[in-house]
Amino acid sequence: MPEKESEENNQFSSALVFILASVGSAVGLGNFWRFPYLFGMNGGGTFVLVYLVCVLIIGIPLLILEISIGRNLRRSLLEVYELTCVKYKFLSYIPILVEFVLLSVYVIIMGWTFYYFISTLTGNFNTFDNFILTYESVLYGIVALLLTAIPIYLGVKEGIEKTSKYLVPLLFVITLGLVAYCITLPGFDQAIQFYTTVDLNKLTDMNLLVAAISQAIFSLSVGYGLLITYAMYNVHKESIMRDALTISILDTTISMLATIFIFTIVFTFGYSVSEGPALAFVVLVSIFETMQYGQIIGTLFYLCLFMAALTSAISILEFLISNLQNKLNWSRGKLVVVLSTIIGILSIPSALSYSPLNNQFLGMKFLDAMDFYIVTLLAPVCIFTIVFLVYFVNKKELIEEIDLGEKTIKVGKYVHAWLKYVVPVIVIILTINIILQFL
Ligand code: PHE
Numbered sequence: 001m002p003e004k005e006s007e008e009n010n011q012f013s014s015a016l017v018f019i020l021a022s023v024g025s026a027v028g029l030g031n032f033w034r035f036p037y038l039f040g041m042n043g044g045g046t047f048v049l050v051y052l053v054c055v056l057i058i059g060i061p062l063l064i065l066e067i068s069i070g071r072n073l074r075r076s077l078l079e080v081y082e083l084t085c086v087k088y089k090f091l092s093y094i095p096i097l098v099e100f101v102l103l104s105v106y107v108i109i110m111g112w113t114f115y116y117f118i119s120t121l122t123g124n125f126n127t128f129d130n131f132i133l134t135y136e137s138v139l140y141g142i143v144a145l146l147l148t149a150i151p152i153y154l155g156v157k158e159g160i161e162k163t164s165k166y167l168v169p170l171l172f173v174i175t176l177g178l179v180a181y182c183i184t185l186p187g188f189d190q191a192i193q194f195y196t197t198v199d200l201n202k203l204t205d206m207n208l209l210v211a212a213i214s215q216a217i218f219s220l221s222v223g224y225g226l227l228i229t230y231a232m233y234n235v236h237k238e239s240i241m242r243d244a245l246t247i248s249i250l251d252t253t254i255s256m257l258a259t260i261f262i263f264t265i266v267f268t269f270g271y272s273v274s275e276g277p278a279l280a281f282v283v284l285v286s287i288f289e290t291m292q293y294g295q296i297i298g299t300l301f302y303l304c305l306f307m308a309a310l311t312s313a314i315s316i317l318e319f320l321i322s323n324l325q326n327k328l329n330w331s332r333g334k335l336v337v338v339l340s341t342i343i344g345i346l347s348i349p350s351a352l353s354y355s356p357l358n359n360q361f362l363g364m365k366f367l368d369a370m371d372f373y374i375v376t377l378l379a380p381v382c383i384f385t386i387v388f389l390v391y392f393v394n395k396k397e398l399i400e401e402i403d404l405g406e407k408t409i410k411v412g413k414y415v416h417a418w419l420k421y422v423v424p425v426i427v428i429i430l431t432i433n434i435i436l437q438f439l
Contacts, residue, residue: 009155011233018234019246021164022227024311026251027171029109030219032305033280035255036262038211040273044194044263046202048256050209054216055248058383058426061419062222063244064402066386069393070231071240072401076322077225077386085392095224095382096323101374103316104347105367107148110309111140111351112281114147117306120298125289128282132354141351142344148313149340152321153333156233160314167307174304175254178261181297187267191260194273210433213426214379220251221312223383226319239405254308261301265291280305317343377438380431387427390419 012018039047073080081092115136119126131137151159182188202208217223262284266273269287288298321335328335353366364372390398395416402412 009157011156011235012161012230013157015234015236015238015243017161017165018230018236019243020168021160021311021315022221022230022243022247023250024164024168025221025226025230025315026219026247026312027168027254028219028221028308028312029106029113029305030215030312031251031255032258032308033109033277035215035219036259037275037277037279038215039259040263040266040275040279042208042211043197043199043202044273045197046199047208047212048195049198050203050212051216052252054209054212055220055252058213058423059216059220059222060244060248061415061423062217062383062386063220063227063247064240064415065390065419066222066225066227067231067234067240067243068398068401069389070228071234071237072397073393074232076229076232076319076326078323078327080225080228080389080393084389088388091385091388092225092323094378094385095226096320098374098378098382099224099226099316099319100343101346101370103148103313103320104343105350105370105374106309106313106316107144107343108137108141108347108351108367110144110148110306110313111137111142113302113305113309114144115140116281116285117299117302120285120288120295120302123295125285125298128278128285135352137354138348138351141347144309144313145340145344145347147310148317149336151314152317153336155332156318160318163314164311167311171304171307172250172254174300175257175261178297178300178304179257181293182261182264185264185268187264187269188260190267191263194263194267195260206433207437210430210437213430214376214434217379217383219255220248221315223379223386224319225323225382225386226315229319229322230315232322237404240402241406241409241411258304377434380427380434383427383430384424387419387423390416 012021035051069080073083075083077095078089078092081089112131115131119131151163153159154162182191221227262279263273265284265287266275266279269291271283271287275283284298284301288294288301291297317336317339320339321332324330324339325332325335330338350367350370353368399412399416402415403410406412
């Protein structure tokens with residue numbers, strides 16, 4: 001019966017698959033691209049320390065909240081709002097809108113990773129400037145979008161599950177291989193030293209704190225309601241605490257490994273540690289071109305970036321589908337086609353913003369402006385939208401859900417109180433600082 005089949009296809013087949021898919025969502029460009037350059041610009045070890053604290057005090061509690069809501073109510077964000085606080089339903093549209101824009105930017109950068117994978121594989125080390133001049137980034141963005149849309153079209157079990165099951169473990173294996181190789185390079189010791197340098201004076205720097213919190217949220221894919229969607233596909237009610245810890249430990253490990261790899265290369269070839277966003281696409285390409293085994297190492301590195309970006313993009317598209325499907329009452333296929341078309345059109349200005357057309361938006365390159373205005377500036381609003389739910393969902397049910405798979409230590413009560421009283425304060429501090437930075 002088609003009804004039953006589609007219900008079956010709408011679930012993950014095990015608790016492990018749920019974790020793999022969530023790690024797939026978490027591990028993305030944020031780990032291989034954003035974390036390393038923030039690490040370089042913010043004093044290495046100092047940034048790592050602040051980052052770890054942020055994961056602990058805000059990332060993990062939000063993960064637990066989203067997973068428990070999704071698993072308990074088995075509804076997507078929009079429907080959770082309809083069920084628990086319909087008066088404020090408009091709020092749930094904010095993360096949906098943000099994810100829409102995020103995906104349009106994300107597929108373009110994913111297209112760059114795909115381009116660099118193919119070009120290093122074929123030994124053609126084109127510079128970033130030349131690549132961007134040719135408008136090929138639009139073409140690669142479309143390919144990236146298509147590769148994202150196909151698994152979503154196939155459904156949760158046939159598409160998302162199968163992709164995550166193979167790509168996430170492969171990603172870990174390749175990353176470990178790259179790190180094993182870089183141990184042999186002369187810059188490795190310096191990279192480790194940079195890692196372990198902590199400047200105590202910098203710990204109170206608000207800019208560092210904002211960078212670390214925003215990165216923790218972005219990297220774990222929390223604060224948008226996306227894990228509510230993945231958790232509703234997880235019918236295997238095991239320990240939420242274990243799930244949240246596993247996802248955050250694996251995500252943080254990949255960021256650390258990617259950074260060790262990148263900075264070993266940066267130190268070995270004498271580049272500056274604070275190259276900023278240009279690191280992965282400008283600096284590394286030119287190093288791979290000249291270094292020994294550069295073609296193999298470069299190909300594997302861009303393959304990692306591409307696979308990481310793909311599983312993240314898949315999760316964003318699925319989040320949009322899960323929220324809009326019941327609302328519009330459309331089939332999955334129709335929604336995938338319509339949403340991908342809109343996202344594709346929306347992504348063109350971003351793709352062209354580094355081209356000679358130099359598309360601008362409020363004085364910034366279009367892609368950078370979308371990243372800044374929509375992703376960074378609205379991040380606290382999104383987190384607020386999720387934390388807000390703590391005040392409306394049934395407290396007893398939520399705590400029971402958090403403790404459900406727990407045999408010994410039951411932390412539901414404490415996590416609930418933390419989310420209700422501490423996390424909002426952190427979000428307010430974050431918001432004020434982002435506004436101050438902006439002014
Ligand atoms: N976590 C992803 C990354 O690190 C980005 C992402 C953010 C994905 C929000 C989904 C939702 O690249």
